[in-house]
Amino acid sequence: MSPERFPRRSPRWALRLPRLLLALYGLLGFVFLYLPIAVLIVFSFNSSAVITFPLQHFTLSWYRELREDFVLLGAVRNSIVVTAVTTVGATLVGTAAAFPLVRTGFRMKRMVNLFLLLPIVIPGILTGIALLILFVPVLNLTLSLNTVIAGQIVLAGPFVVLVVASRLYGFNQQLEAAAMDLGATPWRTFWHVTFPLILPGVLAGALIAFTLTFDEFIVTFFTIGPESTLPMYIWSLVKFGVTPKLNALASIIVVLTLGTLLTANSLLRRRAR
Numbered sequence: 001m002s003p004e005r006f007p008r009r010s011p012r013w014a015l016r017l018p019r020l021l022l023a024l025y026g027l028l029g030f031v032f033l034y035l036p037i038a039v040l041i042v043f044s045f046n047s048s049a050v051i052t053f054p055l056q057h058f059t060l061s062w063y064r065e066l067r068e069d070f071v072l073l074g075a076v077r078n079s080i081v082v083t084a085v086t087t088v089g090a091t092l093v094g095t096a097a098a099f100p101l102v103r104t105g106f107r108m109k110r111m112v113n114l115f116l117l118l119p120i121v122i123p124g125i126l127t128g129i130a131l132l133i134l135f136v137p138v139l140n141l142t143l144s145l146n147t148v149i150a151g152q153i154v155l156a157g158p159f160v161v162l163v164v165a166s167r168l169y170g171f172n173q174q175l176e177a178a179a180m181d182l183g184a185t186p187w188r189t190f191w192h193v194t195f196p197l198i199l200p201g202v203l204a205g206a207l208i209a210f211t212l213t214f215d216e217f218i219v220t221f222f223t224i225g226p227e228s229t230l231p232m233y234i235w236s237l238v239k240f241g242v243t244p245k246l247n248a249l250a251s252i253i254v255v256l257t258l259g260t261l262l263t264a265n266s267l268l269r270r271r272a273r
Contacts, residue, residue: 037254044247062248072249075233082145082220082229083213086152090209093153094160095202101161102168116158127155128222135223143225151223152213159212160205167201207264211257 047057066072100106101113119127131151135141175197179189195202217231224232230253237246 040247041251041254044244044251046244046247049244062244063252065245066248066252071228072233075228075230078145078227079214079230082148082152083210085149086156086213087206087210089149089153090156090160090213091202091206094157094205094209095164095198097157098161098164098168102165116161119155119158124155124216124218125222127151128219131219132222143223145224145227147223147225148220148229151219152216155216155219156209156212159208160202163205163208164198164201167198171197203264203267207261210260214257215253 043055044062045058045060046055047059047061048055097116101109101116128151131147131154132143135143135147135150141147171194175193176189179193180186184192215231217235220229220231221235228236234246234249237243237249
């Protein structure tokens with residue numbers, strides 16, 4: 001029998017090479033994304049006021065300075081208020097708007113969907129200028145945290161609509177019909193059937209609204225009054241250069257954000273089970 005009928009097997013290294021290259025590519029992408037964050041956290045413990053490498057001595061003094069900075073504490077308090085109110089408002093408005101967009105058929109529905117996407121695709125600086133014109137010359141409002149919250153809801157609301165609407169498109173409406181056939185009122189059907197099933201989408205939309213609002217700078221810059229929020233405070237520090245104090249503040253934000261994401265992910269997994 002001719003040996004040509006039996007093709008030669010490729011060596012093991014040739015079979016593993018694509019997998020190794022893919023793993024290397026993923027590792028490089030991971031390093032590219034997270035190495036700057038790791039460097040930022042490391043330099044927040046540097047004793048020198050000037051960012052130099054190698055580090056001189058380990059210190060926690062920059063974190064203690066943050067605790068004693070009353071301007072920072074006020075900015076953090078304002079950011080917490082703005083983020084909390086905006087997250088709740090955007091979630092309520094976005095969830096309420098998603099139902100008629102999915103459940104009802106009306107003329108200009110595509111046009112309405114297009115307008116919902118506009119705050120997402122329009123550059124933030126244009127949104128900020130438009131809101132400034134609306135609040136001051138048109139409505140004659142005084143810029144404050146209230147105008148910041150209103151602007152943030154305009155920015156974050158469409159994201160909630162998209163997430164909740166995607167959940168509603170995959171919703172089995174026969175479950176609602178079965179509940180009402182058994183005597184449940186529409187309100188009770190919503191709370192005991194509909195809402196528990198779309199809750200993961202609502203929570204995901206709320207999480208997106210939270211992350212967008214907490215570090216939003218451009219819209220805040222155009223809609224805020226004499227108060228300050230955390231992004232505005234960080235911007236005021238960056239104007240004078242990056243310092244270990246700024247690194248310490250950014251490190252705390254990274255840890256809190258990561259903790260929030262892990263907690264939300266854990267809650268969603270438990271809910272899915």
